[in-house]
Amino acid sequence: MGARVAARRLTKIYQDPSGEGEVFALRNLDLEIEPDEFVCIVGQSGCGKTSFLHMLAGLREQTSGEILVDGRPVKGPGADRGMVFQDYALLPWKTARANVELGPKIRGLSASDRREIADRFLTIVGLAGFEDRYPHELSGGMQQRVGIARALANEPPVLLMDEPFAAVDALTRISLQENMERIWANQKTTVVFVTHSVDEAVFLADRVVVMAPRPGRVDSIFKIDVPRPRVWAEMETDSTFNELRGAILRKVLG
């Protein structure tokens, strides 16, 4: 008890499509995540980090072991675990506001309540004034801000982020990272954030989990003691940041 998210001996086996062999996407993964903790998971392709996130979301089923959220085993997706997708996954026929309203609408809130919620979260992500735009009228970075606002609008105790900034350009990425750090500071929730970028992981996380492939497992865990709020301009000269970054990079590269 106590942990918001707990994975116990979590195992996921895929049949190898080429033959009768089995691939361990995950093997006996144990991990605990505290309430309001920001955890980033990094690792090479095939280490099972995305599989783990999707199982936590309830979008995929494990082969064995269990995942508990607040002590209850995960059985399918639910509004208590919001998700931000790499390709945004916005509904293109809905405006930014209508996309963000979707969670509250599903929960059965009145039209005026959900409009108020949607506009509040769009303001938090920096999109005030863009409420009536359709996704195709927004840049990639702005679309992902809508994606974040949509997930936050349900105020989920757990927020899952699947390489959310991988598809945007480098400068947009920096501003989204700084924005995310501030949003999380104000709207405390448990974040599980999967990324390929060690820089991004160290910049955002309280703890960085390094996973290793074949079989997918936790290799090591780093506590990030860099004080908050964090901004990129200061990271360059922050010795803690740079030491952790180097150490984690060496682990990821194996």
Add this chain to the structure above:
Amino acid sequence: MRGQETQTDPELAQRRRRARSAKLADRASVAVMFMLPFLILVVIWQAVSSADLYPPYIFPSPLDVWRTLVRTSMDGSLFEHIGASLFRLGLGFVAGTAIGFPLAVLIGINKTASRFFVPPITFFNSIPGLAWIPLAILWFGIDYKAVTFIIFNSVFFPVAFSTIAGIRAVPQNMVNAGRTLGASPLDLVREVYIPGALPSIVTGMRLGVAYGWRALIGGEMIATSTGLGFVIFDVRQRLDSGVIVLGMIVMGVLYLAMDQFILRPLETRTIERWGTVRAQ
């Protein structure tokens, strides 16, 4: 800035006027090109009948058909038959869509339903609507019900297959987004699947009307005593070819009007809109 705007105002107004007249000219061109092939056909028709190659009861002239149009309009019989045909088409379309659409949604989202329903639907789809006429007459008699049943048959399949394809083409990540927001299967159908599949659904309905229209005329030739199909078939023994040609023209005009003013705009509107919102 303000001063500059007022300065260029007359020029701007002129440019706007020019754009508006170009748009009008384009619309006029569309209308002319729409009418032109039909005018040419009528001219050829008149020329052939003026040549007196065939007696009028085999090849009626445009004037004969015009007279038939006036006569049947005056006594109201034309509108009676048009009304009967459109009523059946409407009824068959509503029935085919009311059953085909929800069933297709279920098949599109549920694997078990798909496995259960797709084989029999494919089986019945291979039987042309008109092949049902003998049974339909036995079951429903010579009546609007038999024809409506045949139209239902013609509408059901295109609506169902198009809708299934549309639902299955909805990107999985959009469905997953809905699920992680707490959506129930019914929420997903309402918020993700149906709006995502809308262009395919509208295309299926347009196809349904087209197939239904053909089945309607065919069915009416045999299974009723009213309607456009019945009229053109019924008068063949009386050698009243004016009625036959008029009936065929009315069929073409009615379908063209439905397609031009209802179905096509509906389809282009949804597809164009979805096209732009999808092109990211």
